Amino acid sequence: MTEPATDDVIRVLIADDQALFRRGLYVVLGTEERIEVVAEAEDGEDAIAKAEELVPDVVLMDVRMPRVNGIEAARRIRDLLPSTKILMLTVSDEEDDLYEAIKAGANGYLLKEISVEEVADAIHAVVQGQSLISPSMASKLLSEFNSLARQAAAQEQLPAPVLTARELEVLKLVARGMSNRDVADQLFISENTVKNHVRNILEKLHLHSRMEAVMYAVRKRLLDPHHPEG
Numbered sequence: 001m002t003e004p005a006t007d008d009v010i011r012v013l014i015a016d017d018q019a020l021f022r023r024g025l026y027v028v029l030g031t032e033e034r035i036e037v038v039a040e041a042e043d044g045e046d047a048i049a050k051a052e053e054l055v056p057d058v059v060l061m062d063v064r065m066p067r068v069n070g071i072e073a074a075r076r077i078r079d080l081l082p083s084t085k086i087l088m089l090t091v092s093d094e095e096d097d098l099y100e101a102i103k104a105g106a107n108g109y110l111l112k113e114i115s116v117e118e119v120a121d122a123i124h125a126v127v128q129g130q131s132l133i134s135p136s137m138a139s140k141l142l143s144e145f146n147s148l149a150r151q152a153a154a155q156e157q158l159p160a161p162v163l164t165a166r167e168l169e170v171l172k173l174v175a176r177g178m179s180n181r182d183v184a185d186q187l188f189i190s191e192n193t194v195k196n197h198v199r200n201i202l203e204k205l206h207l208h209s210r211m212e213a214v215m216y217a218v219r220k221r222l223l224d225p226h227h228p229e230g
Helices: 019-029 044-054 070-080 095-103 116-127 135-153 165-175 180-187 191-205 210-219
Strands: 010-015 035-041 058-061 085-090 108-111
Touching: 010 019, 010 044, 010 116, 019 035, 019 116, 035 044, 044 058, 044 070, 058 070, 058 116, 070 085, 070 095, 085 116, 095 108, 095 210, 108 116, 108 135, 165 180, 165 191, 165 210, 180 191, 191 210
Parallel strands: 010 035, 010 058, 058 085, 085 108
Antiparallel strands: none
């Protein structure tokens, strides 16, 4: 199953236990020409069932939901539908929730402090292969990287796949939360070239997302989170 082409309608499932919030998203996203809300779910179990039935392109997922929480639902949807993008949209700014969501395969983690209009942009971004994190959560993720780096320093280092100098540059900028376009501007290369570098990095590291690649790089000490400018 492939990602939707740029002219295709993006099919979205909204999973949130707050009916008013779901309705607000439904109304706003309904005004977007290239986005179609195919279903709503009020808990994690409902989200899993509807995702399996409808195979949406993107699932907007709350973290704190009854029956099955959003992180477990994300993990199960990722297993069932590897090509479906999962965007966590939550009030939870807990570091553990962020870290567990990434491990569950989420493509983004945004706090509900963003405007509902910005959600449409986020949906387009994850479909295009970007990983999104709210800025306040990105700093917490870097703190987690620092902790992982300290743990790694105390362990025997195993040989890591060899990345080129350019791939390491790209990885360092991705670790700072930059989008493909920002990386392209920083390195004076095309956005397509950045996408190719990211794809090559993931293939070499046998990983599935940009965030996983950054976490792997820190564990293997391929970059130093204490010096993000590289």
